[in-house]
Amino acid sequence: MRRSVRSPYTIDLGQLHFSLQYNNWPIGYVESTNDNITIHSGENAIQFFGELQSISSESYNALSTVIQNFLTGQTSKIEVLAGPNATSYPLLAAGIVGLSLNVHMPPFSEQLIASLIFKSMSLIPSTNTRNVMLSASITIKINSPLGQQSPLNIQMMNMSVFLLYENDSVGMLSVYQAPVKQL
Template sequence: MKAFRNFARSLIFEPNVVWHLKAEATVRPISRHMLSYSKIPFNKEVSLDALNRLPNVSIVSISLKRSDAYRVLIDLIIKITNPSIFSQLYFSLQYNNCSIGYVESTSHNITIHPGENVIQFFGELQSLSSESYNALSTVIQNFLTGQTSNIEALAGPNTTSYPLLAVGIIGLSLNVHMPPFKEQLIASLIFNSMSLIPSTNKKKVMLSASITIKINSPLGPKSPLNIQKMNMSVFLLYENDSVGILNVSQAPVKQLDAITYQSQFNTKYLSLTDTGAYEKFTRNFISANKTHPIDFRIVGVASIVGSFALGPLNIDQLLIENNVPLVGLDSLNNVHVDEISVDRAQGAAL
């Protein structure tokens, strides 16, 4: 049994295995009238292609949309190039040597044929300590901001349900690149209202706004992101010209439903980058109405503070790139005078 375990381990970890076959053969002709030969020595070395630590493992797709309010669940499809039979597979997941969860194959009878094989896994991302939570937070940060995470899938004693292979596969480490979320987390920003107040500084304008935020949640509808505050640093572009830079810090966020949030900020400085573009924007903003709204673009980054199924959430460098329609002042047609009051000294002429 020990010899077979060593053979199985070499078959998994080495690029090739030399199998030494030694025996004595007996040859019996079909015809009874011919001589038979026995104890013919047979001594051969046979080279077998082995798994070589399964180096060509890649993630085909990843989804967290089956998550719920308390768990982050992962659906994973990987591609393996190598021949073998593993039955059911189970791997623990690590990032920077910290455990972040596990995955197991959805099939209980896996046959990996020569060439490319696609295997479906299901599992859970978990944080069992402060170290693992920090590691998992980095993975989530990378996932949401377009970066790849190098994940280690580590084989343990329960990696395969075949007992003869279980001991040999212990310690196998598969390095796979976890691709980022394919969509922008912040799908759109809708400006419900906006006011611009000139300041004594010709290069700055006071801006106040109420906005609705729509997100593409990677965790699905049953595991909402609880966003509490948002920071934003964006360029305001009008007709491809930069009007100014808007920096918003610690704006409170209120959740309306699973993917919709609302925020309001007051008297934030819009630092003008092109006064000519700003004047053109304000002229058209004054004349814009519901029938003919004004369109501008905002491009930049945001950060959010809140929580999700596994604890606090703090994500930086979220890309924002949105076209924003805005109803303007309708040429001030709705302005009317309710009352005029004049204070004057006695005997003075009006």
């Protein structure tokens, strides 16, 4: 992540560290990639890296909402908060503790699932239960929301879908812990 900062002064900030919150629940952190950030008079670009984390069920729900918004075309308002260790310079950290910036996280501009190709499928009905055994080979192309330099590593898939015939439900297809092979 890269942020632009306009400054009338030149100042050493040290390494920067901010927590991320959504609806007052912690969802992760970002920190500068450089150990000593110096901003100069004019416009500056600061590069950050970070991690999304859930430390409680409430923060898990908040993070899930942010990800869901991202994937379904909605914007999330993330609060970037300076805590007591916001910078590696203690005197400066004391001065910016509590600084809060609202960042609008835009939605993902592409379809998450680019294509879904059924290469083969067979259904074997049971003679004594209402279950059906399914065997399939499916190729799914997924666009990574993090860009091409951050590939997704999907190892297992769960899926539940309603089966319809002429708009009437005829059952449900449930797949649990299906192994995924990367191509």
